[in-house]
Amino acid sequence: MKKAMLALTALALLATSAQARTWDEIKKSGTIKIATEGAFPPFNVLEGKKLTGFEVDLAEALAKELGLKVDWTTQPFDNLLIGLNQDRYDFVIASHGITPQRAKAVDFSNPHYCTGGAIVAKPSGPMMAADLAGKSVAVQVGTTYLENVRKVPGVGDIKTFPKDTDAQAALMSGRVDAWVGDKFTGIDLVKAQKGKVKQGALLFKESIAMAVKKGNSSLLKELNSALDKSQNNGTYAKISNGYFGEDIRCR
Numbered sequence: 001m002k003k004a005m006l007a008l009t010a011l012a013l014l015a016t017s018a019q020a021r022t023w024d025e026i027k028k029s030g031t032i033k034i035a036t037e038g039a040f041p042p043f044n045v046l047e048g049k050k051l052t053g054f055e056v057d058l059a060e061a062l063a064k065e066l067g068l069k070v071d072w073t074t075q076p077f078d079n080l081l082i083g084l085n086q087d088r089y090d091f092v093i094a095s096h097g098i099t100p101q102r103a104k105a106v107d108f109s110n111p112h113y114c115t116g117g118a119i120v121a122k123p124s125g126p127m128m129a130a131d132l133a134g135k136s137v138a139v140q141v142g143t144t145y146l147e148n149v150r151k152v153p154g155v156g157d158i159k160t161f162p163k164d165t166d167a168q169a170a171l172m173s174g175r176v177d178a179w180v181g182d183k184f185t186g187i188d189l190v191k192a193q194k195g196k197v198k199q200g201a202l203l204f205k206e207s208i209a210m211a212v213k214k215g216n217s218s219l220l221k222e223l224n225s226a227l228d229k230s231q232n233n234g235t236y237a238k239i240s241n242g243y244f245g246e247d248i249r250c251r
């Protein structure tokens with residue numbers, strides 16, 4: 001916890017130094033630089049050299065709406081907001097939940113979907129928060145899953161992994177009793193594993209948003225209006241239905 005606080009304080013300090021590209025500068029260049037992780041299916045996935053996923057398709061649609069080409073960067077999840085504050089790209093779309101701590105370091109767009117963190121375990125394993133007492137849990141590092149699992153009274157060993165897919169693998173190989181991750185990712189995991197694991201309770205809910213460098217209000221305004229449009233003209237619903245069979249916007 002202390003370490004995460006320090007990292008975010010450092011981020012908040014960095015945020016005040018260099019200059020992010022304003023909307024006018026981005027527009028003039030014709031290309032928007034976007035960063036994601038590329039290891040968080042079905043939201044952002046790097047398959048060979050090709051980025052896919054709900055957030056990748058959505059960001060491409062927003063860029064198209066804004067009349068821009070896209071220059072993608074992939075970074076480990078934990079580095080994404082740091083790179084943003086070093087002006088290495090214009091915005092981040094990587095399933096970041098809006099939290100008070102992160103909001104000190106970056107500015108968030110309106111949410112692009114709503115979800116929650118859910119428990120997944122073997123059918124005989126822990127399914128409710130209370131069942132996690134004394135149990136080992138795998139989570140991706142730097143995430144709201146970690147933050148929230150830590151709050152579970154009596155929770156056993158918490159094992160962190162650089163990638164969410166590695167945390168899932170730890171559950172499948174029996175190295176931990178449970179994995180806590182995104183609700184929709186969990187649904188996919190259960191399907192892919194054909195019932196070898198089961199989804200339990202939702203531990204917490206969260207709103208997911210894109211992040212721009214703190215103070216980049218001109219870019220934020222354009223992103224919000226492009227997101228709005230996509231949600232009103234059917235583009236968003238189409239992409240969401242394609243990945244989830246439902247519209248996952250916040251309501």
Ligand code: ARG
Pocket residue numbers: 037038039040044077094095096097098140142143144145164182206
């Ligand atoms: N929603 C969670 C959070 O806000 C997890 C995000 C993980 N994203 C990723 N690209 N691996 O921390």
